[in-house]
Amino acid sequence: MRASEAELRGLMIGGLDGNAADHAALLRLLVPLLRGFYRRRSGGAEDDIEDLVQETLIAVHTRRATYDRDRAFTAWLFAIARYKMIDHFRRSRRHQPIEGLEDILVAEGFEDASSARMDVDDLLGALPAKQARLIRATRIDGLSVAEAAEADGLGESDVKVSVHRGLKTLMARIQGGRR
Amino acid sequence: MNTDDLIASLSRDVPPVRRGAVGRRILAGMAVGGVLSIALVVAWMGVRPDLGKAMHGFPFWMKWTYTLSLSIGALVMAAQLARPDTGRLRGLWLIAIPVLLLASVGAMELIRTPPGEWLKMWLSYSWMQCPWRVLALAMPIFVGLLWSFRRLAPTRLRAAGATAGLAAGAFAATVYCLHCPEVSAIFVLTWYSLGILLATGIGALLGPRLMRW
Numbered sequence: 001m002r003a004s005e006a007e008l009r010g011l012m013i014g015g016l017d018g019n020a021a022d023h024a025a026l027l028r029l030l031v032p033l034l035r036g037f038y039r040r041r042s043g044g045a046e047d048d049i050e051d052l053v054q055e056t057l058i059a060v061h062t063r064r065a066t067y068d069r070d071r072a073f074t075a076w077l078f079a080i081a082r083y084k085m086i087d088h089f090r091r092s093r094r095h096q097p098i099e100g101l102e103d104i105l106v107a108e109g110f111e112d113a114s115s116a117r118m119d120v121d122d123l124l125g126a127l128p129a130k131q132a133r134l135i136r137a138t139r140i141d142g143l144s145v146a147e148a149a150e151a152d153g154l155g156e157s158d159v160k161v162s163v164h165r166g167l168k169t170l171m172a173r174i175q176g177g178r179r
Numbered sequence: 180m181n182t183d184d185l186i187a188s189l190s191r192d193v194p195p196v197r198r199g200a201v202g203r204r205i206l207a208g209m210a211v212g213g214v215l216s217i218a219l220v221v222a223w224m225g226v227r228p229d230l231g232k233a234m235h236g237f238p239f240w241m242k243w244t245y246t247l248s249l250s251i252g253a254l255v256m257a258a259q260l261a262r263p264d265t266g267r268l269r270g271l272w273l274i275a276i277p278v279l280l281l282a283s284v285g286a287m288e289l290i291r292t293p294p295g296e297w298l299k300m301w302l303s304y305s306w307m308q309c310p311w312r313v314l315a316l317a318m319p320i321f322v323g324l325l326w327s328f329r330r331l332a333p334t335r336l337r338a339a340g341a342t343a344g345l346a347a348g349a350f351a352a353t354v355y356c357l358h359c360p361e362v363s364a365i366f367v368l369t370w371y372s373l374g375i376l377l378a379t380g381i382g383a384l385l386g387p388r389l390m391r392w
Contacts, residue, residue, distance in 0.1 A: 015193055016193060016195065016196045017195055018193060018195030020190050020191070020193040021190075023189075023190050023193045024186060024187070024189075024190035025312055027186040027189060027190065028183075031182055031186075044283060050182065053182065054180065054185055056183055057182070057185060057186065058185070058189065059332065059392065061189040062330065063263075063330065063331065063332040063333070063392070064196060065196045065200040065204070065330065066201055066261060066262045066263065066331050066332040068262060069198065069260075071264065074262075075264045076262070076264045079263035079264040079332075079334060080263050080332060080334075082334075083263060083334045084333075087391065121327060167200065168245070
């Protein structure tokens with residue numbers, strides 16, 4: 001059951017008058033309210049939501065002097081909640097590059113990634129097995145030439161030559177296909 | 180930390196809050212900064228020797244009325260911006276009144292003065308120092324207001340920073356009147372206001388960084 005505005009406001013004013021029990025009751029009633037508020041808006045991880053709820057409770061407590069007894073309590077509460085949410089997103093995004101974010105999101109799209117892999121599979125399938133295997137090992141799986149040579153029981157120069165020939169064939173095919 | 184534990188620990192410390200706590204907090208920060216600013220004028224520039232005599236004249240009160248009414252207007256804005264749920268700012272246009280009044284005094288001054296002396300009246304002898312001194316004197320007041328805002332809840336940080344800067348700059352100009360012997364309205368309108376505007380701009384720049392909570 002949701003607490004009403006009148007009830008919350010009564011408890012808030014009780015807290016402002018120094019009644020600790022009212023204040024505790026208010027904060028407890030705010031928890032489900034704030035969880036709902038953040039869940040609807042962020043769709044983020046449950047941890048984030050709980051962090052935001054706690055931050056907002058702390059702000060409600062430390063900044064309770066800014067509540068004007070003559071105004072609506074929930075308007076004040078949600079103004080704080082909204083501010084905390086914006087601040088939270090601003091902070092968590094600071095560690096990501098903002099420029100080109102669109103490109104990153106598109107490039108990281110699952111569909112694009114899987115269709116790119118299918119393209120690569122198609123192309124490599126047209127090469128001799130040895131060349132395809134070595135290109136996959138050195139260029140896609142990220143092995144060094146020495147590691148790939150050892151894994152295949154080949155000489156390093158053999159690996160280099162195979163990769164080089166395979167890539168040259170692929171290049172010719174892609175350019176030919178474009179024309 | 181568990182949310183229930185958090186609530187329990189927060190509820191351990193519930194001092195009563197009186198009505199008008201926001202206003203008192205802002206005035207307290209302003210007062211502490213203002214005292215520092217006055218001390219700075221006394222120690223650094225010196226109070227003008229003819230202050231007692233000047234306080235019987237029109238120019239001194241013109242300057243005080245202009246700067247004090249601006250700082251009061253800015254404080255009224257700051258008190259509104261200190262609350263998270265303030266919608267539209269009320270009374271913003273009131274800040275224009277002192278500016279318009281001083282401008283009309285300045286216009287009369289220009290009419291009464293021969294045009295050949297306008298430049299001398301406008302620049303006088305301290306126009307180069309005046310804005311910078313006002314800005315310097317605004318700093319302690321601005322810091323005092325930042326302290327006030329630490330326990331308040333502004334959600335429009337740039338506007339809150341700008342009003343804090345305006346209040347600090349305008350009150351710094353009031354304090355600067357203790358030193359500055361200039362008498363011309365157009366001097367005050369230009370150079371005092373420039374210092375006040377600089378403080379406002381710095382406040383707007385720093386607000387989003389320093390007032391976050």
